[in-house]
Amino acid sequence: MKLLNTDTLEEVREKLRTETEEMKFRTCVMDMEESCGFICAEDVFSPEDMPPFDRSTVDGYALAAQESYGAGESSPVFLHVCGQIGIEEAAEISPGEGEAVRVQTGSMIPEGADAAVMAEYTEEYAPGQIICCRPVSSGENVMRRGEDIRAGECIIRRGQKIGTAETGMMAGLGIRKIRVYERPSVTVISTGDELAGEGEPLTAGKIRDINTYTLSAAAEESGMTVLNKIRTADDEAEIRRAVQTASEKSDIVLISGGSSKGNRDYTKEVLEDVTGNVFTHGIALKPGKPTILAYDRARRTVIAGLPGHPMAALLVFRLVIAHWYRMKTGAKEPFLIPAVMGSNVSSNQGRETCLPVRLIRTADGYEAAPVYAKSGSISALSEADAFVMIPRDREGIRKGERIWAELL
């Protein structure tokens, strides 16, 4: 059964992708030290070999491996120490036959040597003379030039989030600048006569605005910047002014209506007026059906009318807007957690279900316990650890079935 006038989640994602094809997120060149947490905007290639020279990975003696052949506890090889190379020094010495050079972990391996023997397997029996009681093979205890990273190798891909590892590679390779995606700007608009203002005491029938704050927090967690938070009454003219201004100033506008019907109608009309391009009028998704999506071609702004219930608004934001942002920047999808469903769960066929769950640790994995919340519950928000998607063509998930959960 396909619900009238609604798109599947997959269709919504595809429409949003197509509509915004020519929209590109702004990038900028950033100091490597400031880039942690940003998304890399172009492939980064190594400018040099790492290590830049053959390097000893042990404290000991560099030598031609063949000099050590046959060495053993009872048949040590005698070697003359012809010099030493500190870790900060260029190797200006070259061991010949019967010779070795003292090196530290990180020291350059000199010409003429191709291996290093660990100090533990040697003994200095006279000044400048050692015995070696273990053979090494060519390349042993040596990291070859370029063995870790070769010049020209792609070390950070477009879409990769800059974290500790990426920072470490840039530092090690002397890369001081990187092109990243600027954080897209978001305006959050909450509409509804029943919303009490900040710090206003709750009078009868009023409820407090939750969506402004949860959507702002979710946008920030997704790597966006919240430019502005606007609250309007259920008044078409007021909503129109707010949406127009927001569309001019931001890349993404999130409108969350109260739960009243009239309100939703205003939003739809306003989005049609402002953009002339509302392309989704509902998603076959539970929760999340009353979602409207528009793309303002002139101002290159995506505008989403999200459901009024906090949990539904958050899930649609994650499944549609955050997903789209990752797709546009090439960023990785979130890491999913494997779990076993802890009880039978039914779902509406024909409508994909997004089920909040708690993840309970068992001996060797997680059990997912559904969080059932009455419509509008806010404690459910903090009770759930993750959510599980139940496909449209399923009637539910059986107890004991293996599922993948996405952390909230």
Added chain:
Amino acid sequence: MKLLNTDTLEEVREKLRTETEEMKFRTCVMDMEESCGFICAEDVFSPEDMPPFDRSTVDGYALAAQESYGAGESSPVFLHVCGQIGIEEAAEISPGEGEAVRVQTGSMIPEGADAAVMAEYTEEYAPGQIICCRPVSSGENVMRRGEDIRAGECIIRRGQKIGTAETGMMAGLGIRKIRVYERPSVTVISTGDELAGEGEPLTAGKIRDINTYTLSAAAEESGMTVLNKIRTADDEAEIRRAVQTASEKSDIVLISGGSSKGNRDYTKEVLEDVTGNVFTHGIALKPGKPTILAYDRARRTVIAGLPGHPMAALLVFRLVIAHWYRMKTGAKEPFLIPAVMGSNVSSNQGRETCLPVRLIRTADGYEAAPVYAKSGSISALSEADAFVMIPRDREGIRKGERIWAELL
């Protein structure tokens, strides 16, 4: 076998806990809107009931449930609509016998009503007159006052990280301020003659400083603020000055030596001089053995001398310093991922092993593939997704064994 002069990871954690018992991290009261990402510093209790009044969870009619008893498709109940309550209105009407009040999702349930029937199961057959063809039980489609959250209930615990859900609960309950832990301040000191300066070309034997950047990024990711980054030569006086200044100005000082032996000796001597309280001289951990820990009682600063290799320094930072910070603030331990080991892995008995792994998705879970990296490799940093701890009393992990991995 216990390695001479080293502590187990567990011993190190316990020593650090005991040494810093009287050290408290600073807290501050913060605007709720700014608090996302911070750690809550005291239990937060709900100041009010949520919802603040009995609320309809549907669009329809509020009534005394008994008025609907016996209603069915073929035997509808006739009701008089005695008024309506918008979602922003106080309920000033009270339905009597044979009466119902029109309500919206979120509307207050009036006196005399204890349930709501969905509009779908009613029909207006004349102005102000409806038929109802489905019975409701007491409480049906109503969220009772305090059902979601009761006044006085603890909604955010000390140690909880403020995220989307916590933000939503504070917003819903009108909590505008929250006491959080200030980010502790960190100074990162890198020592070593072999380190090339920023932007300096690599001359023979020099390598670039990686630890300053990876440790700074890891500290920021752990919720700390990096005050200062200092680079010193292998010079005892220079290191001493840097440590003294850093200890005065920050809560945590991270020193990462180059891999030379002399360097490590300087660090130990300097920490003894400055703090008189070096309590760990090595950890029975692979990698991570050359770790020195000190607590500067006078200045209340934890000083860690970390290994020179980037991967080892990062792992010790996570396993010791970040773990200690979570313990001090009551923050949750990281979410672990269940996986199956993809190959046999051996480890040194008597020394705990921290094994970097890649997590490869299989049909119903993850397979952990060990990342073997030569000492000092930086590409290994980005190759690994997570790490697995192999206990001291094990000789390794067998292929197919179930393990828990912590995401890097």
